[in-house]
Amino acid sequence: MKVLVIGAVAAGLTAAYSIKKNNPEAKITIYEKGKDISYGACGFPYYIEGLIEEERKLIAKTSERVKEDGLRLLLAHEVVDVDFDKKELTVKNHKTQEIFVDAYDELVLGVGASALRLPAFQKMKGVFALNNLADANAIKNYIEEMKPQKAVIVGGGNKGIELLETLTLLAIDTQVIEFMPHILSIYDEDVSSLLVRELRGEGHKINTGEKVLDAKANEKGFVEKVITDQGIYEADLVLETIGLRPNTAFLEGKGLDMERGAIKTTLYGETNLPHVYAAGDCALIYDHLMEKPVYLPLGTNANKVGKLIGLAMAGKKPPFKGVQGSALLKVFEYEMAMTGITDKEAKRLGKDYDSVLVRTRNKSGYYPGGSEFFVKLTYEKHTGVVLGAQVFGKEGAGLRIQGLVASVYAGLTIEDLAYMDFGYIPPLNSVWDSINVAAGKAVAQNALSTEDI
Amino acid sequence: MKVLVIGAVAAGLTAAYSIKKNNPEAKITIYEKGKDISYGACGFPYYIEGLIEEERKLIAKTSERVKEDGLRLLLAHEVVDVDFDKKELTVKNHKTQEIFVDAYDELVLGVGASALRLPAFQKMKGVFALNNLADANAIKNYIEEMKPQKAVIVGGGNKGIELLETLTLLAIDTQVIEFMPHILSIYDEDVSSLLVRELRGEGHKINTGEKVLDAKANEKGFVEKVITDQGIYEADLVLETIGLRPNTAFLEGKGLDMERGAIKTTLYGETNLPHVYAAGDCALIYDHLMEKPVYLPLGTNANKVGKLIGLAMAGKKPPFKGVQGSALLKVFEYEMAMTGITDKEAKRLGKDYDSVLVRTRNKSGYYPGGSEFFVKLTYEKHTGVVLGAQVFGKEGAGLRIQGLVASVYAGLTIEDLAYMDFGYIPPLNSVWDSINVAAGKAVAQNALSTEDI
Numbered sequence: 001m002k003v004l005v006i007g008a009v010a011a012g013l014t015a016a017y018s019i020k021k022n023n024p025e026a027k028i029t030i031y032e033k034g035k036d037i038s039y040g041a042c043g044f045p046y047y048i049e050g051l052i053e054e055e056r057k058l059i060a061k062t063s064e065r066v067k068e069d070g071l072r073l074l075l076a077h078e079v080v081d082v083d084f085d086k087k088e089l090t091v092k093n094h095k096t097q098e099i100f101v102d103a104y105d106e107l108v109l110g111v112g113a114s115a116l117r118l119p120a121f122q123k124m125k126g127v128f129a130l131n132n133l134a135d136a137n138a139i140k141n142y143i144e145e146m147k148p149q150k151a152v153i154v155g156g157g158n159k160g161i162e163l164l165e166t167l168t169l170l171a172i173d174t175q176v177i178e179f180m181p182h183i184l185s186i187y188d189e190d191v192s193s194l195l196v197r198e199l200r201g202e203g204h205k206i207n208t209g210e211k212v213l214d215a216k217a218n219e220k221g222f223v224e225k226v227i228t229d230q231g232i233y234e235a236d237l238v239l240e241t242i243g244l245r246p247n248t249a250f251l252e253g254k255g256l257d258m259e260r261g262a263i264k265t266t267l268y269g270e271t272n273l274p275h276v277y278a279a280g281d282c283a284l285i286y287d288h289l290m291e292k293p294v295y296l297p298l299g300t301n302a303n304k305v306g307k308l309i310g311l312a313m314a315g316k317k318p319p320f321k322g323v324q325g326s327a328l329l330k331v332f333e334y335e336m337a338m339t340g341i342t343d344k345e346a347k348r349l350g351k352d353y354d355s356v357l358v359r360t361r362n363k364s365g366y367y368p369g370g371s372e373f374f375v376k377l378t379y380e381k382h383t384g385v386v387l388g389a390q391v392f393g394k395e396g397a398g399l400r401i402q403g404l405v406a407s408v409y410a411g412l413t414i415e416d417l418a419y420m421d422f423g424y425i426p427p428l429n430s431v432w433d434s435i436n437v438a439a440g441k442a443v444a445q446n447a448l449s450t451e452d453i
Numbered sequence: 454m455k456v457l458v459i460g461a462v463a464a465g466l467t468a469a470y471s472i473k474k475n476n477p478e479a480k481i482t483i484y485e486k487g488k489d490i491s492y493g494a495c496g497f498p499y500y501i502e503g504l505i506e507e508e509r510k511l512i513a514k515t516s517e518r519v520k521e522d523g524l525r526l527l528l529a530h531e532v533v534d535v536d537f538d539k540k541e542l543t544v545k546n547h548k549t550q551e552i553f554v555d556a557y558d559e560l561v562l563g564v565g566a567s568a569l570r571l572p573a574f575q576k577m578k579g580v581f582a583l584n585n586l587a588d589a590n591a592i593k594n595y596i597e598e599m600k601p602q603k604a605v606i607v608g609g610g611n612k613g614i615e616l617l618e619t620l621t622l623l624a625i626d627t628q629v630i631e632f633m634p635h636i637l638s639i640y641d642e643d644v645s646s647l648l649v650r651e652l653r654g655e656g657h658k659i660n661t662g663e664k665v666l667d668a669k670a671n672e673k674g675f676v677e678k679v680i681t682d683q684g685i686y687e688a689d690l691v692l693e694t695i696g697l698r699p700n701t702a703f704l705e706g707k708g709l710d711m712e713r714g715a716i717k718t719t720l721y722g723e724t725n726l727p728h729v730y731a732a733g734d735c736a737l738i739y740d741h742l743m744e745k746p747v748y749l750p751l752g753t754n755a756n757k758v759g760k761l762i763g764l765a766m767a768g769k770k771p772p773f774k775g776v777q778g779s780a781l782l783k784v785f786e787y788e789m790a791m792t793g794i795t796d797k798e799a800k801r802l803g804k805d806y807d808s809v810l811v812r813t814r815n816k817s818g819y820y821p822g823g824s825e826f827f828v829k830l831t832y833e834k835h836t837g838v839v840l841g842a843q844v845f846g847k848e849g850a851g852l853r854i855q856g857l858v859a860s861v862y863a864g865l866t867i868e869d870l871a872y873m874d875f876g877y878i879p880p881l882n883s884v885w886d887s888i889n890v891a892a893g894k895a896v897a898q899n900a901l902s903t904e905d906i
Contacts, residue, residue, distance in 0.1 A: 403855030410863030
């Protein structure tokens with residue numbers, strides 16, 4: 001069996017290893033158009049900050065290691081065309097400019113995505129996206145060499161807010177500008193506003209509902225000003241974090257099912273075409289609460305489906321019901337997390353839902369050093385099933401989502417959570433754990449709201 | 454409806470409030486033999502240490518507050534006899550020595566438990582159990598006044614190990630002596646030994662398999678030496694934490710079902726006698742994994758059943774399937790937690806089980822400042838259902854049990870956990886969360902072990 005894999009970052013490389021493990025006889029070639037492989041993109045903010053000192057720490061597997069492990073890896077090799085009928089790729093070797101054709105029995109598309117860019121900043125120096133290791137190094141080098149004083153981050157999603165921390169810790173005066181009415185729009189506003197209130201209270205500059213219109217460069221071509229519909233901002237560094245577009249242009253019009261550029265797949269990474277698999281930032285992934293494939297370009301998802309592709313190709317399909325939009329965020333001392341669906345998604349999906357947002361403490365009330373810990377539960381009214389959860393607080397808050405991840409996965413109800421046996425010790429929680437408290441409030445609220453029925 | 458409640462700490466007081474809430478017309482009288490009510494016993498170690506400075510912080514509700522809330526509370530009133538047929542209590546007022554009879558429609562037994570004591574230390578000064586607020590104050594005062602230098606803690610359960618921290622932080626040279634072959638025997642030894650190794654490595658003195666035989670006092674009656682089957686220990690302070698015995702002697706032989714002194718109850722605190730409820734340290738509680746009532750004298754359990762009694766008395770029985778032996782421990786910088794059943798319990802119950810214990814990290818491998826984080830999963834071989842889990846590590850480790858609590862509650866399998874969508878951010882976990890990793894190893898191990906079948 002001859003397997004070709006396009007892309008050697010999270011999805012492609014994980015798939016290649018999983019195929020090898022489950023099909024030791026498979027001949028696997030990986031084509032990677034860049035020079036870097038297997039990097040942990042989620043670590044970029046800490047690498048730019050200098051907290052992670054060496055680039056090599058971000059690399060899970062080196063090219064040498066991959067080759068030692070029996071995988072044929074070709075860097076600077078771009079796949080420029082695919083013929084799904086003939087099962088052939090057209091590959092360009094960027095070192096020699098040679099173009100050649102290679103045939104496959106099985107194909108894995110792990111082609112990733114590219115950062116969306118605003119036309120306003122085109123070809124301007126000092127303006128970066130953060131999509132790959134080369135970008136991370138470019139930003140890091142620019143900051144070290146040019147010592148920028150004022151930055152604008154365009155886009156207030158997870159990546160933008162993480163980079164607000166990074167630049168602030170590097171003593172760069174930073175302005176976040178978000179086009180939408182709220183930052184971190186995957187969360188409900190009542191939850192994201194808890195973080196925004198803290199950040200603004202500490203002097204961080206976060207503008208929402210503001211649109212970047214234009215930018216000005218100095219005579220050397222370096223960005224100097226960012227012009228929005230509400231003001232002009234001086235900036236000698238601009239980071240664009242406004243979203244991703246799958247690198248699938250070369251695959252269009254060839255019979256591969258896609259939705260807004262992202263490849264449609266089954267739970268196991270199978271596409272609509274036989275012998276063609278896809279995973280990672282170029283593909284949709286099934287969300288078992290949304291009950292449809294969604295675009296969630298995250299490292300966790302790339303790794304999971306990458307591994308499942310290797311199993312599926314060997315005829316093994318372990319029970320997997322999809323993902324559920326879980327996300328973790330840490331910015332300065334704050335932690336925020338979510339799983340399942342939010343109120344606004346429940347509304348969009350036409351669910352008969354309600355929710356509670358409770359303020360509790362992260363330690364027993366009498367134990368010193370505690371802080372506020374917020375839990376929001378979104379539940380289905382007639383069944384009490386917990387559809388989603390969001391949490392916010394300081395140290396330790398983020399991972400408190402894990403009990404809710406498993407609960408949402410299992411379809412547990414607010415009644416289940418109200419009495420769940422979480423254990424107790426004063427330095428870590430309360431005798432009624434915060435999740436018990438939130439669920440108990442939801443039970444009481446739901447009883448009231450359904451009394452009239 | 455006239456309700457009598459015996460005991461005003463966790464179970465009794467929670468029940469009284471829950472009855473009042475669900476039956477506003479109920480006339481409720483609470484008899485409490487001591488002078489203290491509603492104290493958080495789990496906070497005693499931190500109160501003795503001085504971290505919690507004021508006694509009042511440990512009191513959730515004062516006597517005044519309870520009375521304001523419409524509950525009749527009588528302190529120093531000991532119930533000395535019960536006639537379940539006549540539905541009458543005989544009560545002794547310890548202030549006036551008066552004895553009187555009071556009748557009930559409904560009775561709640563929240564009589565608690567007393568510390569087991571060794572005969573060796575009888576009537577010796579400087580020797581304490583830690584069972585109630587008076588004990589906590591006695592220990593605190595003794596340490597402040599007598600300034601003991603060397604302590605022996607008899608019993609290496611959760612309380613004994615928490616007190617090892619307390620006394621160590623008070624600069625008292627402390628020796629733990631445990632009769633059983635291992636401390637923290639609710640955990641499997643491969644997990645508890647992770648903590649023991651760290652504690653011993655830091656110079657803490659923990660002896661196991663050692664039996665206290667005798668003790669010697671000085672001429673003033675203060676403890677001076679503890680004599681075991683293996684040595685003689687100088688000590689001017691001894692804490693006994695060897696277990697509890699329900700305060701149910703006065704209830705024996707009256708038709709109330711008990712098991713080794715603990716009252717048998719339903720999920721909602723109902724006893725075998727009509728109109729008689731029990732909860733807290735005097736009662737058993739149903740464990741849905743052990744599939745039987747067990748003795749787990751914990752504040753969480755007292756509060757849960759206390760609340761459920763109030764609902765059940767009003768004819769409401771919310772879905773509740775019992776507890777699952779969850780426990781949290783924090784000692785110095787270490788955190789340990791468990792839920793469900795351990796290997797040794799699975800063996801005792803005759804389960805077809807296996808387990809994995811994995812060493813992971815609490816942060817992404819490339820993120821600085823991480824530490825080791827251990828996850829043990831015990832699962833049923835033929836179904837893959839996770840029966841129990843144990844975790845050990847440093848900061849944040851303990852609450853990582855919460856995802857496993859919900860998983861065990863819901864009967865999820867190792868396959869479910871292997872791909873569960875926990876979210877990811879480098880400072881908090883890894884792209885494959887530690888729980889994914891442990892479950893993935895269990896899946897691989899289980900596939901191998903069932904291949905021959």
